[in-house]
Amino acid sequence: MxxxxxxxxxxxxxxxxxxxxxxxxxxxxxxxxxxxVDSGSTDNSLQAARDAGAQVVELDLSVPFTAARARNAGFAALDPVPEFVQFIDGDCMVEPDWIDAGAEALMQHEEIGIVTGWRSEIHPDASVYNALADVEWHRPAGDIDACGGDMMVRASVFEKVSGFNPHVIAAEDDEFCIRVRKAHWRVHRLPVRMTLHDADMMRFGQWWQRAVRAGHGFAQVGALHPEHFLRARQRVWVYGAILPLLAVVAMSVSAWFLLPVLGLYVVSYLRTARSLMASGLAPRKAVHHSVFLSLSKFPNLIGLLTYHWRVMRHTDMAIIEYK
Known part of the structure; x- marks a missing residue:
């Protein structure tokens, strides 16, 4: 046995x-x-964690917070180091059968370095923004390029790749997965429920800020691994910057020249809606969600430009919070 x-x-x-x-x-x-691991909470989080019997690690306030830094600190506090480590965010609940399912996959397949499952929103109908996040979480099972921060990792693999990059403020989980795959380990998603997530996005501003953070991640991770997020960055530049500039130029010549530009946006929107319906989303929701996915290219662009501005200015990569 x-x-x-x-x-x-x-x-x-x-x-x-x-x-x-x-x-x-x-x-x-x-x-x-x-x-x-607490990143400077001002509520009752520290006491709540102690009451639950958790070992508490408080990050140094003088160093910029990142999720990557927090996960590394949590791993470093594990003594002795376990065989497997499950990482989750504090706004997620673990499904009852997930730990056993993830551990079984790692035990049966020694070539898998990271295993993950399906994350779902706990209140997808509370707002369109929560619903968007719920759709975002559901991706095909099998070997994957990257996954979110909810993941079970072999401790030996974590140590071999030196954990998360603490300087990456968004999509740090993607960046970690890329290095794990480059070290010849598989990243695998099981077709089982893993966690329930509470995005708690009730305002447009929260969704916008989250999309800004995503754009920053596209740029920063893309700078480290140019092949990753390549299509995402291209779409942001085309639909968030190039086409709007062409629209301004077209308007200065003739309003008729604006029609081809608008046509490209319509084609992109329809393509997005069809893709969502093909993934199983109801047509009405697909049409609605496509509006926000099309609009997201503008806050994504702000995130991209924020990253490049920070690089030019040699300033810290401060976290971008949406709640």
Whole structure:
């Protein structure tokens, strides 16, 4: 009989409040070790984590916060180092059967370095922004290029690739997965429910800021790994910058010259809607969601430009928060 693997969980958060309490509650009786890493919370997060029996790590306030830095700190606090580490965000609850499912996959397939599953929004109908996030989480199962921050990782693999890059402020999970794959390990998604996420996005401004952060991630991770997010960056430049500039030029000549530019936006919108319907989304929702996905190229562009401005100015890559 194969011995049960040693599994620890690293939870990261900042002012998650009730979401953190629910996250930690979902882990009770599932794993023996929980580390909570706090990035300067001003609510009751620290006490809530201690009350739940978690080991608490408080990040140094003098160093810029990043999710990557927090996850590395959580891993460093694990003594002794377990066989597998489950990383989750403090606004997520772990599904009851996930830990066993993820561990079984890693035990049966020694070539898998990271295993993940499906994340779902806990309140997808609370707002269109939550619904957008729910659609974003559902991706095909099997071997994948990258996954989100909810993942189970072999501790030996984590150590071999030196963990997360603490300077990457968005899409740090993508960047980590890329290096794991380049070290010849598989990144695999199981077709099972893994976590419930509480995005709590109720305002347009929150969605916009999240899209700005995504654009920053496209640029920063793309600078480290040019092949990754290439199509995403190209779409942002075309639909967020080039076509608007062409529209301004066209208007200065004749309003009729504006029609081809608008036509390209319409084609892109229709292509996005068809893609969403092909993935199983109801037509009405697909048509609605496509508006925001098309619009997202503009905040994405702001994120791209923010990254390049920071590089030019040699300033810190400060986190971009949306809630």
């Amino acid at each position: 194969t011995a049960a693997p040693d599994i620890a969980v690293v939870v990261i958060g900042r002012n998650e409040g009730a979401r953190l309490i629910a996250s930690l509650a979902s882990l009770q009786g599932v794993v023996s070790r929980i580390v909570y």
